[in-house]
Amino acid sequence: xxxxxxxxxxxxxxxxxxxxxxxxxxxxxxxxxxxxxxxxxxxxxxxxxxxxxxxxxxxxxxxxxxxxxxxxxxxxxxxxxxxxxxxxxxxxxxxxxxxxxxxxxxxxxxxx
Numbered sequence: 001x002x003x004x005x006x007x008x009x010x011x012x013x014x015x016x017x018x019x020x021x022x023x024x025x026x027x028x029x030x031x032x033x034x035x036x037x038x039x040x041x042x043x044x045x046x047x048x049x050x051x052x053x054x055x056x057x058x059x060x061x062x063x064x065x066x067x068x069x070x071x072x073x074x075x076x077x078x079x080x081x082x083x084x085x086x087x088x089x090x091x092x093x094x095x096x097x098x099x100x101x102x103x104x105x106x107x108x109x110x111x112x
Contacts, residue, residue: 003044011040011059022067024074032070039066 015036019029027035043062047055 003041007044008037008040014059015040015063018063018067024067024070026074027070032067035066035070036063039063 015033018036019033022032024032039062040059043059044055046062047058
């Protein structure tokens with residue numbers, strides 16, 4: 001299969017459809033689209049017509065597998081962006097949060 005810009009343009013709607021139906025933590029839509037474009041190029045290089053399957057089927061399977069790999073990698077990365085995770089695990093609570101928690105406790109005691 002010939003690798004050129006037309007190949008990417010031809011399959012871009014499929015890539016965009018897959019991107020619109022997929023959410024991966026830590027990966028924005030354009031990053032995902034770029035990963036799938038790379039998958040398209042790899043699939044085009046590896047495609048063998050003699051195996052008796054259409055390129056569309058081969059490409060679809062390749063892109064689904066690439067997406068699953070990205071999801072697996074994202075799930076293995078620790079989610080350290082959460083303030084709760086960061087401060088609870090280090091047992092350090094910023095003064096503002098500690099004061100807010102104390103105020104909330106006081107309010108809750110009055111309500112009970």
